[in-house]
Amino acid sequence: MSSPRPGGRPGDEQAPGPLWSEPGTLLEHVAVAVLGIDQEGRICYWGPGAQRLFGHEAADVLSRPAAVLFPAAPLDGTGAAERLAERGRTLGYWRTRVPTLHQDGRVFDCGFRVFPVTGAEGDSVILGLASESEGLDRVKTNLAFLDALFETCPIGLVMLDENLRYVHLNQALADMDGIPIEDHIGRTTEEFMITSDGGEYQRMLRAVADGGRPVVSTLVVLRTPGRPDRDQVRSVSFFPLSQAVGTRAGLGGLLVDVTDREQAIVEAAAGRQRLALLDRAANRVGTTLDVNVTARELVDAVVPEFCDASVVEVVEWKDEREVFDPESVLVTRRIAAGTCLPPPAPELVGGLETVTYPPGSTIHETLMTGRPVCVPVDADFMTRTVIHRARTRLLIDSGLTSLLIAPLIARGTVQGIAMFGRSGGRPVFTRQDLSLAGELASRAALCLDNARLYSRVQDIALTLQRELLPTALANNPSVRVAHRYLPGSHATEVGGDWYDVIDLPGGRVALVVGDVMGHGVPAAAAMGRLRITAKALARQNLEPDSLLGELDACAQDAGIAYATCLYIRYDPTTGLARIANAGHLPPLRRRADGTVESIDEVLGVPLGVGDVPFRTTEIELHDGDTLALYTDGLVEARGVDIGEGMAALRTQLAGATGTLEETADGILARLLPGGSTDDAVIVLARIRRRDPGPGPGDQD
Secondary structure, eight states, rough: HHHTTTOOTTTSSSSSSOOOOOHHHHHHHHHHEEEEOTTTEEEEEOOOHHHHHHOOOHHHHHHBBBBGOEEEEEEETOOOHHHHHOOOOHHEEEEEEEEEOOSSSOEEEEEEEEEEOOTTTOEEEEEEEEEEEEHHHHHHHHHHHHHHHHHOSEEEEEEEEETEEEEEEHHHEEEESSOOHHBTTTTTGGTEEEESSSTTHHHHHHHHHHOOOEEEEEEEEEEEEEEEEEEEEEEEEEEEOOOOOOOOOOOOEEEOOHHHHHHHHHHHHHHHHHHHHHHHHHTTTTSSHHHHHHHHHHHHHHHHTTSSSEEEEEOOSSSSTTOOOOTTTTTEEEEEEEOOOTTHHHHHHHHHEEEOTTTTTTTHHHHHHHEEEESSSSSSHHHHHHHOHHHHHHHHHTEEEEEEEEEEETTTEEEEEEEEEETTOOOOHHHHHHHHHHHHHHHHHHHHHHHHHHHHHHHHHHHHHHHHHHHHOOOOOOOOOOEEEEEEOOTTTOOOOEEEEEOOGGGGGOOOEEEEOOOOOHHHHHHHHHHHHHHHHHHOOHHHHHHHHHHHHHHHTTTTTOEEEEEEHHHHHTTTTEEEEEEEEEEEEOOTTTTTTOOOOOOOOOOOOOOOOOOOOEEETTTTTTEEOOOOHHHOOOTBBBBHHHHHHHHHTTTTSSSSHHHHHHHHHHOOOOSSSEEEEEEEEOOOSSSSOOOOTOOO
């Protein structure tokens, strides 16, 4: 047996002999010394590892007794070197731990493996492998930990080679993949990890294997051949493995199935989005008592956040007590529609005003059950629900793939339906979406029913008011009259504005205008009572102040708390007009020369206050003079001072050049270009004195 050349160092290019420790990852962490003891107990071989472990150069120990490696204390009464040699020869293999002496005098615990080796010349040599016990214990502990980890760890563990082939994996990963461990070995990850990321996952693995940085907790969505019908979300971490000598690096990985966690996160986020949408819809739907506006608000609230297209349709019942009949054709009116999809989707949702559904349609189904339904846009839906072939083609070309239909039912009355459609780019509707649609539809239906009831009350009040207002005013040759009544917008209830022109005995004529505080049917009824009473009192030939006194008593008896009234009695034989005012806006007089003045000497308290006398004033009117009586709805608006409105009215009167009818129309167009939010009245009366020939300014 040959020995290394004297002075040999670890890492020398030339091999030290037929036996040496090949360096590698494990041996770099745990030094292994190789030494030989001949039959005389002398050291006959000293490897590089022995030099590193014991600190002695080969030249210093070769041919010396092996006892130089051990402290003086004997092992069971026998020297350690002798005992190692003896056990190796008699047992053929023996391992033990022995206190060992380092060249620098330090004693450390060392593990030995000894066994006999026969040389070429037939002589016997005890070959010993020695390692420091502390390093051995550390490696043994680590290996035990790794073995236990691969056996019992619930997290997927894998070792891949440089070609991303499976070298080792645990049962947890095999269970995740749905494929046995042995079927993985030698095959590539690409065969097991089916992703739709364009190869990004494989590129990430290759970057780590080629010495890149580790990746930690990266989410990957994939399927495996063992579970082809289930998407998995995995949190993966990969790190490069240290190289063994002469080989390329592989990589190790930890994989955790977080599908349930991610699904819970997605569902929680979707739930928060649904609650947020419902909250916004609660604030945005039903801001007015207008059916069309309410329907439009619902569509705007759901497109595009909840769906790609939406329509709202109401049922036009002929009889208020009519009950939905599932065996009859259903006709609806589409009052709102919207979509974020490209053509022809806008034509699909907005191309109809009335829609007809045959018996047995999906619409009938949802109205019978009172619950939302979700249906795919397929041949069955087309056959059952869509009548017109042209509409079928539009629906197919629109890109919508699923529809959610929710009934609009409030207070037991079927109001109509709301439809929500999604294209193929969105997930289909879920149970939670059905619940959300039901909540939205329920709120919208209640708002629509409120708007419907309000509209009916409005119609009743407006009808009542129009019936109580004069249909034909008195026709007196001494006074030409033009009058206009403009009801408020649909968002404002009908008010209590009223007016009248009354023929009186002796050729006289009375002009009356008033306003009852409040809106709706009560205001219209109070207005009617005051107008009829005023007309009856006027024919009693009462003075204006006395008439208002009687009218005030009537208002108190009827519980009318606040009302205004302006009463003018004109006598064409004298040209005198006697005026009394109960809290109303003062009349205006336009003279024939175009000057305009306000008659405000007799402003009094409103009707219903009581215990305050009224006064009468008298003015003389000339041929061609025009009196203007009006209510506050004409000159007062939100954001506009009443003084500005009065000034605008005077300007219009002063510049009037046409007939009374043209003047009345011009005043409304100028002062109320967008319509009135409150009721408005304008009465223009042009005076004609009984002098022969037409008076100046008389153009009628």
